[in-house]
Amino acid sequence: MPRSTWVVCAVLLLLTLSVRSSHLLGAESAIRFDHDVRPILAARCFKCHGSDKTEGGLTLADRASALAALETSKRAVVPGDPAHSELLQRITSDDPEYRMPPSGPALTEQEIEVLRNWITTGADWPVHWAWRPLEQPLTGGSAAAPIAWEESPVDAFILSVLKEQELVPSIPADRRTLLRRVYFDLLGLPPTYAEIVAFAADIRPDAYQRVVDRLLANPRYGERWARHWMDIVHYAETHGHDQDRPREHAWRYRDYLIDSFNQDKPYARFVQEQIAGDAMFPGSTEAIIATGFLATGSWDESSLQSIQEDSIDRKIARYIDRDDIVTTVMSTFASSSAHCARCHDHKFDPISQREYYSLQAVFAAIDKADRTFESDPQIAQQRAELVAALASLPARGKQVDASLLTNEIQQQAEIWSQGLLQKLDRWVPVRVKQLKSDNTTELKLLEDGSVLASGVAPEKDVYTIEFETTQRQVSGLRLEVLTHESLPMNGPGRQPNGNLHLNDLRLWLLGPNDNNTRLKLIKPMADFNQGGWSIEKSIDGNPATAWGIHPEVGKPHQAVFSLDTPLDFMTRPTLRVELHQVHGMSHLIGCFRFATTAVPGDLSTEQPPISPGLIQIIRKPRGHRTDAEKAALAEAYLKPQLQTELDSLPPPSMVYCGTNQFTAIGTFRPAEKPRVVNVLHRGDVQQPREEALPGALSVIPGLNGDFSGASSDNEGHRRVALARWMTDPTNGLTWRSIANRLWHYHFGRGLVDTPNDFGRMGSAPTHPQLLDWLASEMRDVETQGKASSSAMKHIHRLLVTSSTYRQSADNDPQAAKIDAENRLLWRMHRRRLDAESIRDAVLLISGHLNTQMGGQSVRQFNESPSNHVTPNVDYLNFDVNAPANHRRSVYRFVFRTLPDPFMDALDCPDAAQLTPKRNTSLTALQALAMLNDKLIVRQSQWIAAREHMRPLEDQVKAIYLTIFGRPPAADETQVVCNYVAEFGLANACRMLLNTNEFLFID
């Protein structure tokens, strides 16, 4: 477009704007419905005449219902005609039978006057701004390289409102200030002095645009903006609550965010992937990882996994967990406080309780858990083939698979089975003679030689088993702990979670006349050890330690022990084993069996995976086997080989996400189909009402929020329906929400100052037309391909190249009298750096920032086991020089209930709640953190170490250049030199890092 055309457009634009704005502001002097009228109706009328209440046939839900005929055929509101408006007649009546409201004091005269005025002037009842259809207020498109105020649509909107208030914009910020501002804004890092010098010297007209393009293409940009998103969605890597367990696979979602921002993913796709990526884009690994979004919140492991499944607390926790998901989805994408309708209809916005539970129903099958996914398609295929081969193996049925009967396979199977036989025969079952429990356990010998525990499960017990071996030589003892259907989780333990703890196993050789000898056991080995509870603990003589098998419950396990001195007798010895199980809480063995071996040497727990039936086949001479038996043998031979091959493939990747594809842990099991969600009266699980069907909100005109068509049993369909609803071009909430968030992060304050609440209780936009312009620009760029880049970077570019953004942050006392908080942007906001920017900037300045991207989060603390699920976390003694300290802050492992004290003092959120905007506090403890935290102290030393060989003045100049990006003034050189001379350069660096000049962006 030629320049002259632009000017014409801009003039037109201004004209239109001023007309519209004056209309907008003019309305403010008259009665405003939301501001003046609604509060009165809400306080005095809605109780009986609210959205879904119809006392006397009157519903005050919207203008149409207020104007409709009543049961009496009168009308509550007749626009322009107060005398015929029943509402006004009622509230002004003296007759107590007739007067409204029926209870409580009458309306005040002032309130009546407001309502009368409102009706007289036409009973305007506008749709709340956020729910209105989204239309771009003006045509005109966006300038590629705006220089003057009039040339950018963004500035035109800002300027027209400023003019109305007789405000003028501030002068542009100087180049150093601007560069520092835009670097921190887009990258979260400061420019180097060299970059400042280069920019200051660049006289090309598009010098600034070039910087912006360069920064938007820098991978640090994705890291910076992903961190903002992590605030919004309360991302952290532990569960929160009392069992604050680390989530080892959550980080992939963080990397997904960084990648998405860097590749400028279309926003609609970004939203869809996070709500329902797995279902909408099957085959896309990043779309699966994106559903990490649904699992960013806390998770109550105690209530959802550890406690008894049929306790009321489990039920409560499920609703609360889904509430977290619903709150996160609706706040993040729609800036809606739908979660306020959990216990009752929303008090201010037209959102019913039923709609809220419909949103819960969308996530009725979702839990927060680790799911697997394939990140390498080639391996995925190999795995699929092996799994299919394994699945086809038991091709027994009536027809025997001939391929299993070939001589070659049978020959190999024979060799294999003979080897097995030797191993099998190593262990010989014992003959149990006597069983005893020290407590209430009833021990019973079963047919297969195993012993089953039943009766009241005591807290602790010692089982004593006397048995005779069938061998005269004994060099090893085997303890099998076995599953049984009578046991919790099928055992093998009696703890409700299926676990057991064997604190001490003692073996005695029984001699005549109670002359018993304790036998020393060595080289213990088990097929599985619980973390921290290994088999060695069962013979260490320490009653506080034990062998356990959690979480591998529900399957048999075995442990073997060698005798330090093997026995060799003329007669079969009688032995006694004591199983001390004194941990408490019924950590008892539920079913077990002993065997001994005479084979000396290293024992192993390797258990031939064969059934008693197969043993019979193996023991038959080869010629006597039927075809079916031969096939069974071949299968048994082939299966472990395929299994080994399968096991040798790299395991699938894992991501912590919202899913129903996960391995059960105890009673925490995936929902096969959506669980039933009820509308809960007063939010109480003990007062369930009708079943809620999946759906969203009905507040957007023309957008259907009813998904009951997608109801069925397919949980993915429900989320896909919500993702489509959210990203529908008619859903203005979504586009306004993201446009406002981008504005918020660029300018330090949103056009709507409550980024998560666009409802009536939220703030009104300071520039409604600008917001709508940006929102529709973003939407149209995506749906109509209006710009060369995708929507996000397009808007970033528009905002940071605007003159509004490039203003100086300096104060003007005259302007401050009119708009003290600078809500109209007559200058740029000055901002304190956020915690991550401070940390990263200090590392960059010291030359120690490691820009490695992605991967597992770095734990900037020492971690050790505690006597609880939550580990001990020690920030204080963590090595300040550890490489983990040098990564960007976005890669920090954020521990929900044990936050880093340094970051905490600088207002880094702890992710217990959504953080649509950060507090910036200034406290004494924060000052102490900036002065004394070891990271700051160590980096100060490192900055100093780089410079200390030079003359004093050069040292001071050097640290000014690196820390502030400018040379010191003469008086500054003087005082800082004096200080350095006496107390050293490192101390001076530390003080400079504590200055307001460093910590604030102008």
Added chain:
Amino acid sequence: MRYPPEHARRQFLFQAGGGFGGLAFAHLLGGEELQTERPLSDLNGGIHHRAKVRRVVQLFMNGGASQMDTFDHKPQLTKRHGENIDFGIKAAATSTPGSIMKSPFKFKQYGDSGRWVSSVFPKVAGLVDDLAFLMAMRSKTNVHGPASYLQNTGFISPGFPCTGAWISYGLGQLSDDVPAFVVLPDPKGLPYNNGGNFSAAFLPAAHQGVLIKPNAAVPIANLEPPEFAHDVTKASEAAGLELLERLNRQHLEARSGDSRLESRIRSYELAAKMQVSAPQMLDLAGETMATHSAYGLDNEVTAPFGRNCLTARRMLERGVRFVQVWSGAGGAAQNWDNHGDIPNELPFIAGQVDQPIAALLRDLKQRGMFEDTLIVWTTEFGRMPFTQGSTGRDHNGGTFVTWLAGAGIKGGTSYGQSDDFAYQTAENTTWSYDLHATMLHLLGIDHTRLTYRHNGIDRRLTDVHGHVIDAVLA
């Protein structure tokens, strides 16, 4: 038309008392958004009505202190010991219900009020006439995490400000050189939920509980430079802070009208003051031998909790408004979560706190601090009347006991009753909301009016509930 600041609140600042003059330091007290009202001297420091209490010490027994084995005497349990009674639940939190278990401890009546106390609290028993008991406290949940959140924040989910944070937000600091809200954890470790229990959540960070571990090598994070800061000396710090102020003032000259810059300058003055005053709070050397032994510091069983109680008193004296002292760490043992063995586990933990608590009550009285200090003893829930395993008890949110003492409290009273088995509340049920409403009430705060807008809702410590428990107020 003018655009007045949306938060006209800023104009109401703590202009009186405590050394906090002027608008500029608003940020030091709470960041950008401040509580609307300020404490008024004619309301004795209250903001809505006259305050009776200026400071609070809360003693929190982590794990769920057993009501029927401490203060809730139930002869019926003795009578029906061993019977299997169907309470209509299939599952308690972590076990299936066993048979009725009597308390293994002897109960006796004490004081003029004739309050029953079991043998696990012999010393506190001597002070029952100073205590007001809430005998029918109830929780919405039987799980530690949510229950601890409920007792501390009024919500069963994480992410809400705790009582101390709300009080700090409502009333600010009593003195500018000590924090408003301090947490003293059990030296063995943090409670269930860790820092979640003393978080300011969405309130400004200034209101967060300051975690102090009097016995640790570094009691307060970042109060002093790390050991490897060899070049940091008293002199370098004094001169450094002077240099810093000079540079900051110069920076401010060109940026007048930004109160945050001024506040940050001031924050370094306060930091320096805190560096002096904080170690003094923790230094027990000046306390007499008699005090040391009264608090049980000469006995290794009572010393850890006793030291925290004595430290708490010193903090209250120096102007800390809310001190929370924890007994018991999160985890399977050494706390009040006695699943396995009430006869042994409960006396073990109660023996650690009985003497120190009695000493703290006596000490506060003796120093006249009872006149403006509220003491609250509480826990997250009670325990079951039936056994878990052979002699343990499982979690029970149905009923538990809390007691109050000090300013504004009518000693020797009680409110509410549990049923014959101490299984559920039976009469005058009280919730955390009521306890919190009462605490705020005593501090001169109407709990319905202390609010903060977060994510679309005006949040309160008492959610949408809460009644002041007049029956226990003097």
